[in-house]
Amino acid sequence: xxxxxxxEKCMEGFQKLPGVGLKSAERYAFTMLDCSLQxxxxxxxxxxxxxxxxxxxVICGNLTEKEECEICQDSQRDSSTICVVQSARDILAxxxxxxxxxxxxxxxxxxxxSKGILPxxxxxxxxxxxxxxxxxxxxxxxxxxxxxxxTALYLDKLLSSKGVLVTRIAxxxxxxxxxxxxxxxxxxxxxxxxxxxx
Amino acid sequence: xxxxxxxEKCMEGFQKLPGVGLKSAERYAFTMLDCSLQxxxxxxxxxxxxxxxxxxxVICGNLTEKEECEICQDSQRDSSTICVVQSARDILAxxxxxxxxxxxxxxxxxxxxSKGILPxxxxxxxxxxxxxxxxxxxxxxxxxxxxxxxTALYLDKLLSSKGVLVTRIAxxxxxxxxxxxxxxxxxxxxxxxxxxxx
Numbered sequence: 577x578x579x580x581x582x583x584e585k586c587m588e589g590f591q592k593l594p595g596v597g598l599k600s601a602e603r604y605a606f607t608m609l610d611c612s613l614q615x616x617x618x619x620x621x622x623x624x625x626x627x628x629x630x631x632x633x634v635i636c637g638n639l640t641e642k643e644e645c646e647i648c649q650d651s652q653r654d655s656s657t658i659c660v661v662q663s664a665r666d667i668l669a670x671x672x673x674x675x676x677x678x679x680x681x682x683x684x685x686x687x688x689x690s691k692g693i694l695p696x697x698x699x700x701x702x703x704x705x706x707x708x709x710x711x712x713x714x715x716x717x718x719x720x721x722x723x724x725x726x727t728a729l730y731l732d733k734l735l736s737s738k739g740v741l742v743t744r745i746a747x748x749x750x751x752x753x754x755x756x757x758x759x760x761x762x763x764x765x766x767x768x769x770x771x772x773x774x
Numbered sequence: 775x776x777x778x779x780x781x782e783k784c785m786e787g788f789q790k791l792p793g794v795g796l797k798s799a800e801r802y803a804f805t806m807l808d809c810s811l812q813x814x815x816x817x818x819x820x821x822x823x824x825x826x827x828x829x830x831x832v833i834c835g836n837l838t839e840k841e842e843c844e845i846c847q848d849s850q851r852d853s854s855t856i857c858v859v860q861s862a863r864d865i866l867a868x869x870x871x872x873x874x875x876x877x878x879x880x881x882x883x884x885x886x887x888s889k890g891i892l893p894x895x896x897x898x899x900x901x902x903x904x905x906x907x908x909x910x911x912x913x914x915x916x917x918x919x920x921x922x923x924x925t926a927l928y929l930d931k932l933l934s935s936k937g938v939l940v941t942r943i944a945x946x947x948x949x950x951x952x953x954x955x956x957x958x959x960x961x962x963x964x965x966x967x968x969x970x971x972x
Contacts, residue, residue: 580839582824589817616825619787620818626780627814
């Protein structure tokens with residue numbers, strides 16, 4: 577027996593989601609069948625509305641339904657510090673800490689030789705435009721991967737000439753992490769980055 | 775920073791899916807944002823179409839877009855053997871084996887004291903209607919859980935008086951399973967159900 581056609585189409589849609597294979601897609605489709613028609617309608621409309629309404633902030637590239645995002649519009653934020661991240665998802669992660677009060681810049685990717693992503697593919701023009709003298713520090717908060725490092729090195733070179741302090745987030749043992757589970761590179765970085773005890 | 779409203783609504787929808795929490799819903803919503811408008815439209819339409827078109831087969835309760843499901847309509851299938859399952863999902867699992875050639879009956883649930891599900895809440899009337907003398911065997915293929923067992927016992931009582939052979943699927947060690955990982959009840963059932971080697 578095959579699935580009914582409309583069921584299969586729905587499963588195909590779910591399989592586009594990251595980490596969702598045939599089995600999960602099947603479970604998800606069954607769950608949707610068990611929901612009321614109203615619930616499914618609301619969900620379908622929410623998907624479309626999100627796709628149609630959300631676009632990148634003209635200043636930093638963060639997600640927003642307006643022209644400028646909530647953070648860029650917030651006069652309480654320290655606009656002299658810009659935290660550069662790979663994607664808007666990283667902003668949400670940073671915001672959850674509630675410790676950072678500067679603004680952001682979303683690159684929309686990382687330089688990658690293997691994926692053929694070049695500096696010109698990133699959201700850099702608007703970052704350079706922001707270097708109008710009002711910015712004191714740029715924190716490079718790309719991932720600690722090869723691509724993240726490459727991008728950070730590139731940005732450091734690009735921005736240093738603009739008379740701005742360029743910093744990189746710290747490497748080390750994650751909180752709760754065990755030394756014997758940490759890889760060698762992380763340990764080396766943790767020792768290199770050691771600080772005097774307060 | 776909060777998510778844009780339409781993004782949050784979309785996340786809420788995803789969180790209705792089984793096993794999907796805040797983090798996964800966020801990832802899924804971001805994936806949808808990365809898809810083209812056409813892809814999102816197709817997915818939203820597929821959801822609605824599925825919900826509107828699919829309903830239970832009038833005979834067995836399996837999912838179908840027609841009046842009777844593919845299996846009930848198939849004259850090649852042995853309609854004298856009915857395999858009783860909890861949900862339409864179990865039919866798909868059974869069909870994947872390609873070893874069963876009878877027909878099915880979907881209960882749409884299991885008797886459960888804790889969830890307050892009584893025999894009258896199950897799709898039983900139509901099962902009894904099918905006991906018109908043409909059925910030779912009813913295989914009880916409910917889960918090997920308390921609820922599955924309770925339901926199987928109830929069905930055995932109900933159907934035995936109808937002059938039909940009532941059987942239960944076998945319990946034992948799953949293929950690839952290790953004895954030292956099996957629980958005691960499974961081992962007891964596996965020993966009880968032992969067979970002469972061919």
